[in-house]
Structure formats: C-alpha cells, structure tokens
Amino acid sequence: MHLDHPTTFPQRHTHSSPVRSDGSRRALRIGLGGPVGSGKTATVAALCRALREELSIAVITNDIYTREDAEHLLREAVLPPERITAVETGACPHTAIRDDISANLEAVEDLEDAVGPLDLVLVESGGDNLTATFSRGLVDAQMFVIDVAGGDDIPRKGGPGVTGSDLLVVNKTDLAPHVGSDLDAMARDAAEQRGELPVVFQSLRSEDGVKTVADWVRERIAAWIAA
Numbered sequence: 001m002h003l004d005h006p007t008t009f010p011q012r013h014t015h016s017s018p019v020r021s022d023g024s025r026r027a028l029r030i031g032l033g034g035p036v037g038s039g040k041t042a043t044v045a046a047l048c049r050a051l052r053e054e055l056s057i058a059v060i061t062n063d064i065y066t067r068e069d070a071e072h073l074l075r076e077a078v079l080p081p082e083r084i085t086a087v088e089t090g091a092c093p094h095t096a097i098r099d100d101i102s103a104n105l106e107a108v109e110d111l112e113d114a115v116g117p118l119d120l121v122l123v124e125s126g127g128d129n130l131t132a133t134f135s136r137g138l139v140d141a142q143m144f145v146i147d148v149a150g151g152d153d154i155p156r157k158g159g160p161g162v163t164g165s166d167l168l169v170v171n172k173t174d175l176a177p178h179v180g181s182d183l184d185a186m187a188r189d190a191a192e193q194r195g196e197l198p199v200v201f202q203s204l205r206s207e208d209g210v211k212t213v214a215d216w217v218r219e220r221i222a223a224w225i226a227a
Contacts, residue, residue, distance in 0.1 A: 018224075020112065025117075026118075027058070027112060027121045028120050028220060029108065029120075029123060029139040029141075030120065030122055030142065030217065031138065031139035031143070032044060032125065032142070032144075033125040033128060033132040033133065033142060033144050033161055034144050034145035034161065035127060035128065035129055035147075035150060036127030036128070037147070038146050038147045038150065038171055039204065040069075040124050040127070040145045041061070041069045042171075042204050043145055043202075043204070044061075044078075044124050045078045047122065047213065047214055047217060048079050049210075051214055051218075052079060055119040055221065056116075056120070057083065057119065057121075057122065058079070058083040058111040058112075058118050058121050059079060059121070059123075060085055060108065060121065061085075061124045062087045062104070062125050062126045063087075063126050064091065064092075064093065064126055067086040067088065069124060069126075070086035083111070083115055085107050087103045087107055089103070089126060093125050093126035093132065094128065096126075097125050097132070097133075097134045098132075098134060099135075101138040104138055105137075108121055120221060130154070130157060130159030130161050131161065132144070133164065133165075140220075141166040142165050142166055142167075143167040143169055143216075144161035144162060144165035144168050145169045146169070146170055147171040147175070148171070148181040148186070149172055149175050149181070152181035152182045152186045155168075155170075155186050155193055156189040156193070158193050162194070163193045163194060164197075168190055168197070168198070168200070169199075170187075170199065170200065170201045171203075172203060172204075174203040174205050183201065186201075187201070200216070
C-alpha cells in the first residue's frame with residue numbers, strides 16, 4: 001500500500017457554480033486522467049481537431065516539472081497558442097487535480113478571461129496510476145484513458161479511474177495483436193467493473209478514431225447547455 005494514496009477518495013471540493021461572476025455561463029470542464037503513455041495528450045489533440053470548428057475550446061495540461069504536454073499541443077497547432085496553457089504541479093499529479101485545485105481553477109479563469117466565452121475546457125492530468133481522480137470542484141465530467149499495451153488486466157484491476165470515471169477510453173487497440181492483449185476480455189472486465197458507465201475502444205491511427213469520444217463530448221455539451 002502506498003502511504004501517500006489513501007484507500008478512499010473523498011471529494012474535497014463541491015461542484016462549482018455553472019455561472020461566472022459576471023453572470024455568463026462558464027465553460028464545461030472535462031478532465032482526462034490515466035497512466036503515463038496511455039495516450040491522454042494524443043486524445044486531447046484529436047478532440048481539439050475534431051471539435052474546434054464547432055466549439056470554442058481551451059486546454060490546460062498538468063505536468064510535474066515541465067510544460068511538455070502543452071508544448072506538444074502547441075507544436076501540433078491543434079488550437080491557437082493563447083488557448084493552451086500548462087500547470088506545473090511540482091508534486092504528485094493528484095495534488096493539483098484532486099486535493100489543491102487552486103492552480104488549475106486559476107488557469108481556467110485566466111483562459112476564460114483571455115479568450116472567452118468558451119464552450120469547453122479540457123484539463124489533462126499529469127501521467128498517473130489507476131488511482132487518479134479529479135475533484136468535482138474542478139471538472140464537471142472526467143474520462144480515464146488506458147491503453148492495451150499496458151496489459152489487458154487493467155480493467156480487471158479496477159481502481160477509481162477505471163471504475164468511477166464518466167467515460168473509460170481503452171486506447172491503442174491497433175496494438176492488441178502485437179502485445180497479446182485480449183480486447184474481448186478487456187471489454188468484459190470493464191463492463192463488470194463499471195456497470196452501465198460507458199466504455200470506448202479507440203485507435204487514433206484510424207480515420208475518425210476519436211469520433212466516439214468526440215460524440216460523447218458533444219452529448220455532454222448539449223446537456224450542459226440545456227441544464
């Protein structure tokens with residue numbers, strides 16, 4: 001047992017108001033968590049490309065000591081530079097997305113002041129393990145990204161990211177034949193762990209590989225506007 005990660009995960013911040021201080025509706029915030037190398041940044045990039053013509057989007061990345069994920073998105077030109085910013089957590093990524101969310105909240109507010117009004121803010125966690133969760137005071141929904149190369153037993157192992165995220169994304173399905181991962185077993189285990197919560201299998205190497213996740217985001221945006 002890791003002493004720095006408790007076995008329960010209390011939400012230390014309540015849902016934040018959907019209305020900004022000036023009375024305008026704030027952006028929907030979606031968090032992306034998952035282990036190192038699972039494809040979080042690639043998924044963010046693909047979502048930006050798929051949605052940028054129809055939604056006003058901004059991105060916040062979290063890294064411990066660098067701005068590498070934000071710099072990757074800037075190099076890929078997925079959004080104008082002023083719509084991408086980075087938070088250097090300086091500690092376990094859990095700290096900035098679950099425990100002390102002030103740096104991320106400030107980054108969200110700065111982006112909305114600078115380029116708003118926004119429809120969607122994507123908040124990417126630094127690479128973490130299966131215990132990563134977002135405070136509901138920071139994000140309105142969260143997806144958890146795993147990849148088949150990490151082992152087809154990941155859904156079976158569970159953890160709050162796998163069992164409790166609003167969307168579980170099983171990424172890099174094109175690698176399954178090369179790493180010996182059983183996608184059918186992953187699907188069964190994920191369904192057993194998550195019940196009715198949705199699971200998406202994706203390969204970003206295929207055309208429209210992010211389409212199902214993008215459609216899920218569109219549904220969230222529609223519900224947010226209608227609420």
